[in-house]
Amino acid sequence: MPASPFALTGRRALVTGSSQGIGLALARALAQAGATVVLNGRDPARLAAAAESLRAESIEVHTHAFDVTDEAAVVAASASLGAIDILVNNTGIHRRGPLETMPLADWEAVLKTNLTSAFLVARAVAPGMITRRTGKIINVCSLMSDLARPTTGNYAAAKGGLKMLTRAMCAEWAQHNVQVNALAPGYILTELTQPLAADAKFDAWIKARTPAGRWGSVADLAGAAVFLASPAADFINGQILTVDGGLSAVI
Incomplete structure (x- = not known):
């Protein structure tokens, strides 16, 4: 029986x-x-705690602590990591505030963490992928790569930039058999969004605005990530796969 096109064994x-x-x-x-x-x-x-939680599920995992916004740290880490076949640029923060009073530090922190870090890490691992003529890069974008709400200007700017960085990476690296795509989660319930879900008015708005009628869970993103990382997506490049329960499909 042929191997599943979604298998990541050996990666x-x-x-x-x-x-x-x-x-x-x-x-x-x-x-x-x-x-x-x-x-x-x-x-x-x-x-370490995250790794132990996975090991408790009999999942083999390794850890490498470094700051993805620090160019020198990224270069040093990439030298010790060995060959990377799949890169997921997921690191992100939020610093909410109206643009007219937003401190420059909050603007720069969000762009550096949510956009520049993806460039730094991808730049570090891409040469190996190019040499081996195989690789998958998945950038975690957002609904706010295309949409915006008040107080999210820095986040929307960074995620919009990440969408176009995804396409720029595709334009340069597809010729080397490196596929670069992105996930764009909608409103996903996590530790960071729990305060929003706890706001009864906002929670009701999200559920009414989303055709699926609920917040997304982190598990809702799993299949999309595996697909984009797998051989099944070998001819998919420069695309943004939105996982939002239909929110962006309706007015």
């Missing part, structure tokens, strides 16, 4: 920002599909 994956939430869920999904997964985060203790 080595690095998932940035994977000590919790979406990143941890994507790491779990890739590992369950057969990949050897490296978790990344800045806090070694939180990273």
